[in-house]
Amino acid sequence: MLSLKQLHYLVVLAQTQHFGRAAELCYVSQPTLSGQIKKLEQQLGARLLESSKPKLLLTPLGHQVVQRAQALITQVRDIELLAGQSIDPLQGKLRLAIIPSLAAYILPVISQVVVQQLPALQVELVELQTHQLIAQLQTGLIDGGLLALPKDTPGLRSVELWVEHFVLAVPATHEWAQRTRIASQDIHDQNLLLLEDGHCLAEQSRRLCGLSDTYNAFKGTSLETLRHMVRMGYGVTLVPQLTQQLWQQQGEQGIKFLSITDPTPGRQLGFLGRQGSAIWPLIKRLNDIAQSVLPYQQQGANVIAFD
Amino acid sequence: MLSLKQLHYLVVLAQTQHFGRAAELCYVSQPTLSGQIKKLEQQLGARLLESSKPKLLLTPLGHQVVQRAQALITQVRDIELLAGQSIDPLQGKLRLAIIPSLAAYILPVISQVVVQQLPALQVELVELQTHQLIAQLQTGLIDGGLLALPKDTPGLRSVELWVEHFVLAVPATHEWAQRTRIASQDIHDQNLLLLEDGHCLAEQSRRLCGLSDTYNAFKGTSLETLRHMVRMGYGVTLVPQLTQQLWQQQGEQGIKFLSITDPTPGRQLGFLGRQGSAIWPLIKRLNDIAQSVLPYQQQGANVIAFD
DNA sequence: TAAGCATTATTGATAAAACCTATTATAAAT
């Protein structure tokens, strides 16, 4: 009988495309993983890896098996969660991911209250970009995500947290520094600083300003980097309103913020979990707690949908 | 990490409600199974079996885990099938079930051709009643079924084989023995012999003749038993047309057959397989072969739907 | 073409685990 371990090894191997790294991720030695993969092939009576070895390649069957094995692994994880939840729905380990453009400013706001209201819950936090987050959620590597809700998420379910507005951050030396608002269509012809590709905030900013995917400006690795760039006068950028609040609390003087009108852009934040996962009630609970602590329910924003 | 073996043990234990019998079905000793179940509970950190032991009972969590574990086992079986099919789509082991009221006369017709056309296929045959068949298909104990298609089969998919007509079997001494046809509404007031409860043919006969579930006549364990009863003049019964053909080939003299009209009753036969199972093409192939060998495509029958 | 580097396969020893037989404990049935 084939074992879950073998299938897990196979899945990780397919992800890493590398025996050594896969073994490391599985906390076993490379020969162990090699051996088990070989044994799996024997038990199935068919090859999963391509014999020719310019690179590690899966056979067509291999791809299918990996896909099904992934589903299996997540279902096992869900059984474990189910058991954990059965003891006390508000207890246990929860592996939660947050997108980087959200983590920096939303965690200070909600983490305290979560610890306060769910003391028995151990939250394991990771920062992941949207596509990684969804992939890891589907493969069971994480159990929930907090992000700007994408459109289609097969096998997953979401709950809406709130709609966050974007504001325009400009240097204190900027010609608009004394304004308090600006119409969204007037933001053209500015040197718009973006996060690196892959960050959904960058994607959202591009959409808002009608820029192409190839728009080639400075790309910061984090919001903090952008903050410095803006302060030094290299350009302007879009930031979530809570980021403005955080920066101003920290005494930021070099940056002025303009609210955006006609329409006000924003994105729908929410939690994501697996369909059929036992911790869904817990995720909804987290959503309730987070909602109760956010300053006020934003409304009327022009929500930017993206995938 | 919990293992598939443990989950398998749990599923079988839940089915048998008995440690010893479960162990037997899993080809291990009773202490082994006991130990693994206990270990499973430890790993999940929760009880699966009720502590009070008048009878073996599952906790609410236990039921949920069993359900999910069953799904897991089935999916593992499907991976194995997938691998088997990848070598040669027409090769490998196929565990096929047929309902009793069909097996006796359809196997002589199709078995030869199947062996002829799919020599590399090892078919493992079982006779199961409809509800058992569906349950075992869903739990992965069998891979396909040939039966009178029921309405709803969540997680399963079907392909239509043909519509078989029912004919009325009466003793040669019966007042209708010289007739060749009879209207269905005239079958009232006859001593209608049925198969035991659970057989779908019995259910179908009851529906056709408007009998209640509590209709209490002689109940035969097989069609052969009914055959003797009819020949001896104890009553009449409904049989599939292919059964008539088989019995007449065997030189049956004591029974006469009347075709039924207004309307002609029948049932939709077909194959059933799991959604997402890799052997579905093979099942369709079996269906094609069976269809090619059946005498002619029946039409215009009043198909009796049942669940 | 050979040396060097990265990657995977092989080997032999070790430790964990799953397993079995035999036995004991616990309920239920007579």
Added chain:
DNA sequence: ATTTATAATAGGTTTTATCAATAATGCTTA
């Protein structure tokens, strides 16, 4: 109270996953 059925425990055996060390392979570079 005795018997039967059932599950848990104990101790020893076998299997097997595992590791460290090493060899083979393939690709890159000199």
